[in-house]
Amino acid sequence: MEDLCLKAFHPSARLEVVVATTTGACRDAQLAHDLAPTSAVALGRLLTGAGLLAIHSNLPGSLSIQVLSQSRIKMMYADCTHEGDLRGYVRDTSLSFPLSAAERSSGRHTVGAAIAPGKLSMVRIDPQGRYSQSATTLVTGEIDADIEHFIDRSDQVDNAMACEVRLNDDGAVTRAAGVMIRALPDGNRAHLALLRERIAEGLLLGLVRDGAEAKGILTALDREAEPVETPTRLRWKCRCSVERVRRSLSLFEIKDLMEIIEAGEPVSVRCDMCTKSYLIGVDEVRTVLERMIKAQA
Numbered sequence: 199m200e201d202l203c204l205k206a207f208h209p210s211a212r213l214e215v216v217v218a219t220t221t222g223a224c225r226d227a228q229l230a231h232d233l234a235p236t237s238a239v240a241l242g243r244l245l246t247g248a249g250l251l252a253i254h255s256n257l258p259g260s261l262s263i264q265v266l267s268q269s270r271i272k273m274m275y276a277d278c279t280h281e282g283d284l285r286g287y288v289r290d291t292s293l294s295f296p297l298s299a300a301e302r303s304s305g306r307h308t309v310g311a312a313i314a315p316g317k318l319s320m321v322r323i324d325p326q327g328r329y330s331q332s333a334t335t336l337v338t339g340e341i342d343a344d345i346e347h348f349i350d351r352s353d354q355v356d357n358a359m360a361c362e363v364r365l366n367d368d369g370a371v372t373r374a375a376g377v378m379i380r381a382l383p384d385g386n387r388a389h390l391a392l393l394r395e396r397i398a399e400g401l402l403l404g405l406v407r408d409g410a411e412a413k414g415i416l417t418a419l420d421r422e423a424e425p426v427e428t429p430t431r432l433r434w435k436c437r438c439s440v441e442r443v444r445r446s447l448s449l450f451e452i453k454d455l456m457e458i459i460e461a462g463e464p465v466s467v468r469c470d471m472c473t474k475s476y477l478i479g480v481d482e483v484r485t486v487l488e489r490m491i492k493a494q495a
């Protein structure tokens with residue numbers, strides 16, 4: 199079953215509803231980064247939120263969310279292109295908090311203690327490379343609530359956001375999905391509040407547990423919301439390449455490049471986003487170094 203992002207509209211309440219299933223992307227992220235349970239839930243929620251926002255915005259380019267945490271996780275990042283390619287990472291991949299009785303019975307893991315306090319910032323980049331950025335303070339560290347707060351404060355849009363990542367007893371991701379509801383300026387706030395309440399009561403968690411597809415989640419949430427366009431496929435896919443890695447060598451210090459050349463061995467450069475490693479030959483490092491020295495002359 200592929201991951202999908204579905205955009206819908208509630209005509210009488212004037213609400214936009216976006217639903218994303220992200221099971222495959224969250225599983226792939228967990229495998230790529232070897233994520234322990236709490237780290238997997240945290241990154242899964244961030245990936246799901248990035249997917250919902252990127253596909254909703256409909257702008258060509260990419261959208262990224264970064265969390266700078268003063269707690270255990272330290273840093274998290276996720277981005278999504280308008281084509282639905284998701285990637286991301288967390289600084290501490292090893293977090294595994296014991297579950298409380300409430301978490302065990304609801305199925306919703308709490309990750310706030312690993313993340314808050316801190317800041318969440320969002321960067322939107324268009325194909326011409328122009329970008330806009332803003333940031334807000336984390337409210338709970340549960341990620342979905344923090345993104346909701348960001349949209350409320352930074353974009354000044356009344357909204358509800360929920361991202362759920364479920365794990366099995368071994369801590370592996372089994373299912374993941376998210377919902378974002380946004381009120382148009384003349385949208386019905388009472389109906390938005392009603393949908394938020396349904397989600398808070400566990401509607402989305404239950405649907406995710408039962409493996410509901412995007413359309414099923416939409417219908418269960420609100421029968422009146424109608425899909426407005428063909429769903430966009432979401433997937434875990436990094437945009438790294440050997441060319442990008444070569445270019446990134448120019449960010450190294452000259453003395454580090456000289457050390458690589460002296461050692462005479464190809465150097466392995468790892469992509470932070472997807473953990474793929476690229477082997478760069480000494481001759482290529484030498485070319486980069488010569489270019490850097492020339493540029494400084």
Ligand SMILES: [Zn+2]
Pocket residue numbers: 436437438469470471472473474
């Ligand atoms: Zn990569």
